[in-house]
Structures are given as structure tokens and as C-alpha cells.
Amino acid sequence: xxxxxxxxxxxxxxxxxxxxxxxxxxxxxxxxxxxxxxxxxxxxxxxxxxxxxxxxxxxxxxxxxxxxxxxxxxxxxxxxxxxxxxxxxxxxxxxxxxxxxxxxxxxxxxxxxxxxxxxxxxxxxxxxxxxxxxxxxxxxxxxxxxxxxxxxxxxxxxxxxxxxxxxxxxxxxxxxxxxxxxxxxxxxxxxxxxxxxxxxxxxxxxxxxxxxxxxxxxxxxxxxxxxxxxxxxxxxxxxxxxxxxxxxxxxxxxxxxxxxxxxxxxx
Numbered sequence: 085x086x087x088x089x090x091x092x093x094x095x096x097x098x099x100x101x102x103x104x105x106x107x108x109x110x111x112x113x114x115x116x117x118x119x120x121x122x123x124x125x126x127x128x129x130x131x132x133x134x135x136x137x138x139x140x141x142x143x144x145x146x147x148x149x150x151x152x153x154x155x156x157x158x159x160x161x162x163x164x165x166x167x168x169x170x171x172x173x174x175x176x177x178x179x180x181x182x183x184x185x186x187x188x189x190x191x192x193x194x195x196x197x198x199x200x201x202x203x204x205x206x207x208x209x210x211x212x213x214x215x216x217x218x219x220x221x222x223x224x225x226x227x228x229x230x231x232x233x234x235x236x237x238x239x240x241x242x243x244x245x246x247x248x249x250x251x252x253x254x255x256x257x258x259x260x261x262x263x264x265x266x267x268x269x270x271x272x273x274x275x276x277x278x279x280x281x282x283x284x285x286x287x288x289x290x291x292x293x294x295x296x297x298x299x300x301x302x303x304x305x306x307x308x309x310x311x312x313x314x315x316x317x318x319x320x321x322x323x324x325x326x327x328x329x330x331x332x333x334x335x336x337x338x339x340x341x342x343x344x345x346x347x348x349x350x351x
Contacts, residue, residue, distance in 0.1 A: 103196030114206035201252035
């Protein structure tokens, strides 16, 4: 039996693990994606930091004045909101094109498709690392005081990565088969940006509109942002994300087990 034939008859779990454990491949591909994007530029990936810093620096005073909020209180909220939403949005949109953008690899030989989901996740983590450093001077200027509760950021970020992997598999499969779904997802993400407290404070909502804060992006944003602002997220955010993660894992697992072998034929 050939290697490709034996690989195609692995269980879904073994197939996923084969792609996951090859960190040498997907991390290198992700790093090359970043390097090639900024090839021949003087600052290279530092443009990620500068462009994000310019956006936050310009929007902070403006939105603080519009909402009538003290800048030292609003600036950390806005900075983390924009940084994390950029991370969310790029992971979701990249997930839609994860397999399509890797068509050359998938057509030339056998590769576990989870490898290319990790490639997309790693690429976005590198970009996030360039963005999050902007929060350090913002936090120092605003006098943000961190406690041991800041360590809650770690399990929240791990939940984010689990959801990114599950969503990457599910959206990657669906968008490869139905190409119009990519445009639908992009439009939905644009709408959700305004329904998630990225630019506005949650307490500014009237009582009847509080249900908006129960969308999974708002809950995940709160889990990640609250510890870095010196606070603690409400318990309902943890329970909501744990429930959402369970649903995502079940749906993506079923899609992956049933359709993973068809991806190359859809490309």
C-alpha cells in the first residue's frame, strides 16, 4: 500500500494529529507568508505595528471625545478592542481561503488539511504579536494596574486558538465547496464589528440592548480584554465561550470526518 493511500485511510483524528504535529512545516510556511508579504520593504513586518499604532493613536482621542469618556479610561479599551478584533477578523477571513490559497500544495501531493489551518492560525498569531506590543505604551500611559488576574488571559487565549482551529476546518471546507460563502462571511464580520464592543463601552448600552453582548465575539473579546485592563470577565462569558467551543468542535469534527478527502477535488 502506498504512503498516500494509507494516509487517506487514516481516521479523522489521526489525520488531524498528523497535520498538527508538523510544526516545522506549518510554522515555516506561516513565517514565509509574512516575509514574502513585506519583501524589499525597509521596515518589513514592523509596518504591521506602525499601521496599527497609527490607527489606534488617531481613533483614541476622536472616539473619546465623541462618547464623552475620559481618554485614560477609554484608550486601553479601544486599543485592545481594535487589536483583538483585527485578530478575530483576519483569522475568520483567512479560514475561508485556507485551502484555496494552499491549492498548489494539496494538488501536488498528500498533505493533512489541518496543516494548512495551522498555517493560517500561525500567520495570524505572528501578526498579533506585532500588534499587541502597541498596548504596552498605552497601558503605561493610562496607568493600568495588573494583578494575578491577568493570568486569566492564558486560558482565554487557548480557547481562542481551539476555536480558530475548529472554525478554520469548518469554514475552510464549506468555502472551498461553495465559494460564495466567503463573501457572506466577510459581510457578516463587518456587521459584527459594530455589534461588538470594539469602539464603544458595554455600559453605554441601554438595558434592552444588553443581549448584543452575548454574541460569541463579544464574549471572547471580554475574556481577553478584561485581564489586560486589570479586571475579571463575568462568569457568563466563560460559560458562553465554553458552550460555543463545544458546538464548534462537534460541527467541525463532523465536517472534517466526512469531507476532508474531497477538498482536493473541490479546488
